[in-house]
Amino acid sequence: MNAEGTLPWQKLLPAPQPGTPAVNFRGWLLTKHGEPLLWIPAEAALARQTLRLYPAQTRRARWARRLVSWAVGLPGAPGLRRLTLSVAADAAFLPLLAGSGQSPDQVRFGIFCGNPRAEGRRIVFLRFGSDNLPDAIIKAGDHPAAHARLEAETALLRAHPVERLRAPPLKGVWQNGPLRAMVQSYAPGDCPRHPAETLVATLLAGWLDPSRQMPVAALPLWRLLEARLPQDVRFPNSRSRLAEVQVAPALVHGDFAPWNLRVERGTGRCWVLDWERGREGGLAGWDWAYWVVQVGLLVRRWSPERMMKELEAWLERPAVRGYLTRAGVHGIARTVVLSGLWYHYLFWPPTERADAWASLLRALQQRWSARPGPADAPPGPG
Structure with missing residues (x-):
């Protein structure tokens, strides 16, 4: 018998009425x-x-x-x-x-x-x-x-x-x-535990639209984010700087994480699942920053302080730098990370470790706004 009306699929697979097949x-x-x-x-x-x-x-x-x-x-x-x-x-x-x-x-x-x-x-x-x-x-x-x-x-x-x-x-x-x-x-394959960063970079590069270039501030998802951000949130780069930077718009998956990938044995073909949060007109790097935080907070159970250090180290990795450079956002890398995490946090609130997410966002804002990294500095003359 079905459990006492508590199974989540009950309406899809209803129990029979008495005396019916x-x-x-x-x-x-x-x-x-x-x-x-x-x-x-x-x-x-x-x-x-x-x-x-x-x-x-x-x-x-x-x-x-x-x-x-x-x-x-x-x-x-x-x-x-x-x-x-x-x-x-x-x-x-x-x-x-x-x-x-x-x-x-x-x-x-x-x-x-x-x-x-x-x-x-x-x-x-x-x-x-x-x-x-x-x-x-x-x-x-x-x-x-x-x-x-x-x-x-x-x-x-x-x-x-x-x-x-x-x-x-x-x-x-x-x-x-x-x-x-x-x-x-059906997508055959296994959920990868430690996918190579080159694989992740290749996937994300396929979601860029290099044929179009526009200022960060003109991206549709950036505008939606700005409209919802708390008034006290500040990014490492100024609004005027973001109005100058030309970037390739990105298709944002919205829940990009290892558990939404499947890699086929033998062929190595990679499938990406669960696109219900997918949106056009986002900023390159948002998906990858979210990936890093989800793995750190949910799988490795890191503290916000440890997570912050990992994000700073992640930004210096060759595959990450190459992807951000290709997308035209390496010069505003910390703004990419912080804005991407705010986007996910506000539009798709975390159901696990929400307090850790909130603490991480505030800690990153305080640390990075006070001490912009070299990658976030405006370009020099010439």
């Missing part, structure tokens, strides 16, 4: 901090593939996922409890889960519930084909905030070539009353 799916529920994290099918091979939906980053999380993968199917598997989903046979979502050529009773899938604290949480389904291999990723939701995220991502995927985004192709969208979903091709 049902389809039953045997599986296991994995929780994290008491919240549903994954529902994995009973078949061991499918279960292990579903576990890869969870992009474990910390050593503890990776070991836990490995242990669960090994223990699937064993009596009393740690961290798992048996959960058979009993779903109404006429549920509108079942045909989408079945895909082409399969009846609802042949459906094979796994579920990743995502972050329960995120506004507009979407439920991610891994759909398997008749060969028991992953066939598609389906993101679905029943809340207006989830609808907005789905619509934003589908609009961006339709507006740009998938080769530029490095995104899995969009296969279709679906709607039934308040239920909405998008279907993407």
Whole structure:
């Protein structure tokens, strides 16, 4: 039986009314901090593939996922409890889960519930084909905030070539009353633990538009940021300096982090997932600075003071300097970092370690505004 109305996918896979036909799916529920994290099918091979939906980053999380993968199917598997989903046979979502050529009773899938604290949480389904291999990723939701995220991502995927985004192709969208979903091709590969900085720089360079040059102050996302910034925020470079600097506009991913990458074994092809925050007209370097902070604060659990030192060292690395120079922003590097972190903090408030984020922003402003780095100095004569 389904849990007592508490499962986040309940509206997509409703329980049958008494006396009506049902389809039953045997599986296991994995929780994290008491919240549903994954529902994995009973078949061991499918279960292990579903576990890869969870992009474990910390050593503890990776070991836990490995242990669960090994223990699937064993009596009393740690961290798992048996959960058979009993779903109404006429549920509108079942045909989408079945895909082409399969009846609802042949459906094979796994579920990743995502972050329960995120506004507009979407439920991610891994759909398997008749060969028991992953066939598609389906993101679905029943809340207006989830609808907005789905619509934003589908609009961006339709507006740009998938080769530029490095995104899995969009296969279709679906709607039934308040239920909405998008279907993407499955992106094979692993979540990289320590991707090379040259790989990151190559990805980000593909999101620049060097054919266009405009002042920083004229960038659409910069204007949005300025309108929302607290009045006491100051950047290392003056407004007049920012009005002079010509830059290549950047497509900003908005949630660029290792857990949103997949690298295929053998080919090395890299996929970039979850584009719902993607926006045109941003500043090069915003995504990369966010990446560094997310890894430092969430994975390595660094203090704001340690994070600040890491950002200063990161700005001096050759791959980073090369990317910022190519984008025309190396001379305002610290302003790039600080403005990018404020952009993410204000438009996409962190759901974890928000206090550390706020402390880091204030510490960076105080340190960098008082002591601009050499990279932020105006160019000399000639």
